[in-house]
Amino acid sequence: MPKIVKLMQGNEACTAGALAAGLRFYAGYPITPSTEIAELCAEELPKVGGKFIQMEDEIGSVAAIIGASLAGKKAMTATSGPGFSLMQECIGYASLCEIPIVIVNVQRMGPSTGMPTSPAQADVMQARWGTHGDHPVIVLAPGNVRECFELTLRAFDLSEKYRVPVIVLTDEVIGHMREKVELPDPAEVHPLRRAMPAAPAGYKPYAADPNGGVPLMAPFGEGYRWHCTGLFHDESGAPSNKGEVADRLLRRLMLKIENNVADISDYASEGIEDCELAVVTFGSSAMSSLSVVRRLRKEGVKAGLLRLKTLWPFPEAAVRELAARAKTIYVPEMNLGQLALEVERVVAGRSRVVRIGKVTGELFRPEEIYNAIMGAK
């Protein structure tokens, strides 16, 4: 089949990526600026034998996709800030019970109802720490429409591989912007399929595979008997109040991500090989930043851009390596300093870190970043 070249919206590309990954169940509650994802899933899923349900709210939405995933289906929901807040309790449940789900959060200006049609990037920390308790989670951040396709597809693969909730963190600019996109031939897309455990007899749902630390998951309805609970549990899934059981489980949950940071980490860069001045950012702020870095290069300044496509686990190695070269690292983001906290932690004083925050509900204009860099230089 020929490649499809078309003008595509970010939200549309997220949906296309999910469908390419094998999405068969979507439950959601529409919210600006994510609604197109629900609309398109309602249109497309029935055509491939999938199901779409509009739920009563976002709590119901995430609970429903957890159920679908337990039954063996690739499942997703999409929302924005207020809905993402409501989903937090169930994200913790999916983390502890190791249920693969994908949540797209198209960020808008908050807190609270905020400015519903305006972009922000202020859910960086909520995406990592929104639910209570230590917990594993993966957060991916597309930087253009094409990456909405690629990273949503990847989100499904990672959620299956590590049995974790994966959050695709976009924003109103990327969600609603349209650009020329070339989609891969569907025959060349090979989404990860969930590996089935051996025979149902003696199945232990939480007996970690000694190689990767990730147990094999049996879908409900296939003859495997297992208990799935948000209480701490032993390898059989039975609830346990024993300290050593909780300790072993939680450490394994965290390590299955921490031990695989290199596999999960993803970023793009321009000009970082010899840069004296670097910009570290993500999502739509990176589009403005790229324009600035290119302008600075033309003006003879050794500038570089590191654009993070994985936000969590935080790509520490890439940032640490950058700090060995760049005297100053600028962190533009549409919030008042969230990604910058991580950059500062990793850089640990080796470079100067300058925060550039914007909370007007608008994308950075390139000259705003340029002027901030010139003012701080």
Add this chain to the structure above:
Amino acid sequence: MRVEFRLSGSGGQGLLLAGIVLAEAAILEGKNAVQTQSYGPEARGGSSKAEVVVSGEDIDYPKATDPDFLLALTADAYRTYGRLQGKGLIIVDASVPLDPEIKARTIPLPILDTAANVVGKKVVANIVALGVLGGVSGVVAPATLEKAVLNRVPKGTEELNLKALRAGIELASRAGGKVQA
């Protein structure tokens, strides 16, 4: 060569669709195009803005920085964005009173009137405006614009929309035709 368009007016005028069609026409000609928008919480009547950037090269920043062409269909849009207009041209609906404070080169054209009284339907003002922008900018060929319009408009409205597009291109050519972008 980067060419920037800003289409402004009120919600419900269909300017977003006009922007999408313009971007799709550019893609049909093998160029790169990005379309963005900003809008208020209202479905109808609030302020509405769509932007299109067309380039033969990679487009990094997706929004207009100093639009080559500003289209303003309402007095509000004209006052808001006209003041920000730098080197580029303003195309304003002829019903909008001009403001002497706004210094950028301005061409008033009867876009809304042409839609209502020449084409015969108020709702196709967006496609008339698209014809004007295509004609004035020369960024895509008229035949490509026609193809892009036909790809997007609902079945049964093809003739009406083509008539609107041609009326817009005609308005542009009477106003001085293609401006080298």
